[in-house]
Amino acid sequence: MQHLRALVVQAGNIGRFAKGRVQLSNIRRDLNATQRISYTLNCNFTTGRTMMVDTGATANQGPTIDVLPEKDDDGGYASGGWKSEDGRLSCGYSSFRGKRASMEDFYDVKASTIDEQTVCLFGIFDGHGGSRAAEFLKEHLFENLMKHPQFITDTKLAISLTYQQTDMDFLESEKDTYRDDGSTASTAVLVGNHLYVANVGDSRTVISKAGKAIPLSEDHKPNRSDERKRIESAGGIVMWAGTWRVGGVLAMSRAFGNRMLKQYVVAEPEIQEQEIDEEFELLVLASDGLWDVVPNEDAVSLAQSEEDPEAAARKLTETAFTRGSADNITCIVVKFHHHKADPASPQHD
Incomplete structure (x- = not known):
């Protein structure tokens, strides 16, 4: 098995590849x-x-x-x-x-x-x-x-x-x-x-x-034609609520989680x-x-x-x-x- 490479800490040097940290004063x-x-x-x-x-x-x-x-x-x-x-x-x-x-x-x-x-x-x-x-x-x-x-x-x-x-x-x-x-x-x-x-x-x-x-x-996105068709075929709805949303709630048509909308x-x-x-x-x-x-x-x-x-x-x-x-x-x-x-x-x- 290969040995672990030595680590190099390089702080505050924005121009080098492996910078450990850099100050961004404005933000x-x-x-x-x-x-x-x-x-x-x-x-x-x-x-x-x-x-x-x-x-x-x-x-x-x-x-x-x-x-x-x-x-x-x-x-x-x-x-x-x-x-x-x-x-x-x-x-x-x-x-x-x-x-x-x-x-x-x-x-x-x-x-x-x-x-x-x-x-x-x-x-x-x-x-x-x-x-x-x-x-x-x-x-x-x-x-x-x-x-x-x-x-x-x-x-x-x-x-x-x-x-x-x-x-x-x-x-x-x-x-x-x-x-x-x-x-x-x-x-x-x-x-x-x-x-x-x-x-x-x-x-x-x-x-x-x-x-x-x-x-x-x-x-x-819910208003993508194929995604909208898939959602509506599963019994869901796509509606406008500031942006296009599944069930008027979620602004994307696929996601991990979201148990309440999982069917769609x-x-x-x-x-x-x-x-x-x-x-x-x-x-x-x-x-x-x-x-x-x-x-x-x-x-x-x-x-x-x-x-x-x-x-x-x-x-x-x-x-x-x-x-x-x-x-x-x-x-x-x-x-x-x-x-x-x-x-x-x-x-x-």
């Missing part, structure tokens, strides 16, 4: 970090974070390391970055509360080797009506997916079944409570050179391919598959706090303007805040570095 008081981000052992860690090693890993998967972002005492933000050992993949994330009174966005990033396949998983979970559903997805969705017996052999099927099973698990876990919150999920799963993007709700994943912004998910608001994901080639430059996953005010083309352009994906993620979230987003804002930027593998750096015991 710092409005931001709030409540997240955790987890990786598995075969990654090359360059962010300075507290770590916990899960030694209960399965035989074909390495142990899991949880990396906790720093948090400002007076309410701050969370951001960080990661780079694969071979240098072909890097990512950065940025998340903050924005103008909302509470934080309901969560995110997750994992990387591992399963059955000799390199696997990377990226996810954005935007809660509504409370944070519990989004937090549950962060804690369980990718763990459940990586344990699915068909994850490698039939990834698309495994994703679909895992999404729906995790939804049922969440509803079961909440059956004795009075809560009825829900969450979106937009995930990008990379198995070898195959990318699978799955979506439930109105978070979104967009890729840049040969310089062009291409959405790999379509928002699940399903957690079955729409999945798109792409093969990664040299035209793939980057992908952006984000909650609607970004997409409400930043079009797909702008998001790709802004992400391309920063070489460091963590700086790109921060630039996207700060731009959304500056443009007036009234929601929590969370995004992940993943960059592909074709034919740019770095020599393996020295390992440390």
Whole structure:
């Protein structure tokens, strides 16, 4: 088994890849970090974070390391970055509360080797009506997916079944409570050179391919003709209440949770598959706090303007805040570095 890479803490340097912390003086008081981000052992860690090693890993998967972002005492933000050992993949994330009174966005990033396949998983979970559903997805969705017996052999099927099973698990876990919150999920799963993007709700994943912004998910809105037909066929109604809503309540047509509307608001994901080639430059996953005010083309352009994906993620979230987003804002930027593998750096015991 590989030895754990040494961690490097780099604070306050916005231009370097693995910044531990940066001051955002103009908006710092409005931001709030409540997240955790987890990786598995075969990654090359360059962010300075507290770590916990899960030694209960399965035989074909390495142990899991949880990396906790720093948090400002007076309410701050969370951001960080990661780079694969071979240098072909890097990512950065940025998340903050924005103008909302509470934080309901969560995110997750994992990387591992399963059955000799390199696997990377990226996810954005935007809660509504409370944070519990989004937090549950962060804690369980990718763990459940990586344990699915068909994850490698039939990834698309495994994703679909895992999404729906995790939804049922969440509803079961909440059956004795009075809560009825829900969450979106937009995930990008990379198995070898195959990318699978799955979506439930109105978070979104967009890729840049040969310089062009291409959405790999379509928002699940109640007024989407196919979604409206599905809802009405199940006995539900779509009506205008400030925006189009299921039953006049929920402004999205698919979600995890939302027990009272579960007959109509399903957690079955729409999945798109792409093969990664040299035209793939980057992908952006984000909650609607970004997409409400930043079009797909702008998001790709802004992400391309920063070489460091963590700086790109921060630039996207700060731009959304500056443009007036009234929601929590969370995004992940993943960059592909074709034919740019770095020599393996020295390992440390």
